[in-house]
Amino acid sequence: MVRGPLRALLPLLAVLLVGGSACARPAAPPDxxxxxxxxxxxxxxxxxxxxxxxxxxxxxxxxxxxxxxxxxxxxxxxxxxxxxxxxxxxxxxxxxxxxxxxxxxxxxxxxxxxxxxxxPQLWDQGPVSVVRGDRALVLGASGRSRESLEEVAVVAGRAVPEVSAAWPRPWAGRVVVVVPAGLDAMAALLGRPADSYRGLAAVTTGLVGVSPAPADRVVVNPQAYEGLSEPGRQVVLTHESTHVATRSATTAATPLWLSEGFADWVAYRSTGRTPAEAAPALRRAVGRGELPSALPPNEAFTFGSDAQAMARAYEGAWLACRLIADRWGEAALVRLYADAGRRPLPTALRDALDTDLSALTRTWQSTLREELR
Known part of the structure; x- marks a missing residue:
């Protein structure tokens, strides 16, 4: 998810354990x-x-x-x-x-x-409206106006080519966006308390590490989404569409600073936003002399954590991926992402960037000092 108002939802793959005894009796046939x-x-x-x-x-x-x-x-x-x-x-x-x-x-x-x-499924909450956009299918709950669903379809349709330009690897090239009636309905669909998503504009659901990813859904929080500016909405859905595109390359081994930072990098790469403009929480911290000692750990992206701390984590992750793209090249960033999901991070960093985590962290810290003064 985009930092600040957004968060990605990356559920772990379920593991099905099948057991049994060699002498177990077969189930009786149905009467x-x-x-x-x-x-x-x-x-x-x-x-x-x-x-x-x-x-x-x-x-x-x-x-x-x-x-x-x-x-x-x-x-x-x-x-x-x-x-x-x-x-x-x-x-x-x-x-x-x-x-x-x-x-x-x-x-x-x-x-x-x-x-x-x-x-529950969306239809458990009432009739479902459908808008087919350019590269996007929007499913809306009862009570959502067609005009609002069409706007979501347009924004999502613009996001897809942006994602494809940044992530040249195979993916579906289309997204499904679910717009529930409101925050409580969104929380019910995702099985978490409403407070977990208050202020978050969207989340992405789906299995990680599956190729092809079978059924990713971008789920919008209508109240938070509609409170954003038009550029903000575009950033949101471009970020979420990036998670859809990279899903098959993302595993539990992928560090969240890389998955969230990459999605933010894609979302912001064509906006012209400067680090000082797009990373205000981290800029204030650096200005106070609170330079991060390490790249953001996974727990920094946890739902319900301190809002400012989570904003700094997203901003720092974005700046790390931006740094990699600028210094080593966009192709190297894409390779690092793909490798980090299936190989140890030190190996992925060495092969994609010819560096290690300590050196990358020092370079990132130097970049923060220079760009967030």
């Missing part, structure tokens, strides 16, 4: 009633919810994982899988809890909600 329940779910899932009538969908299926019956009622756990046509490289989805009832004509789905522990 006739269970087969009828499963068939009812399959028939029902062939028709996506009316709230999604305008959304371009393909592969919409509910994969039943368990069935529990009690008389004329059945509780089903299922995994929803779907793609947004033209945008998702692989199916995405979530766990769902279905309720079915039986009458004289058979079983019928009467309820569909997120499974315990699963995040």
């Amino acid at each position: 006739g009633a269970e087969r009828a329940v499963r068939a009812a779910v399959a028939a029902w899932s062939a028709r996506p919810p009316a709230a999604l009538a305008a959304v371009p969908l393909e592969g919409w299926t509910y994969e039943v994982t368990s069935v529990r019956r009690d008389g004329a009622r059945a509780d089903v756990r299922a995994e929803l899988r779907y793609r947004l046509t033209g945008y998702d490289a692989a199916p995405t989805g979530s766990g769902r809890a279905l309720t079915l009832s039986q009458d004289g004509s058979g079983w019928h789905v009467t309820g569909d909600r997120p499974a315990p522990g699963a995040l």
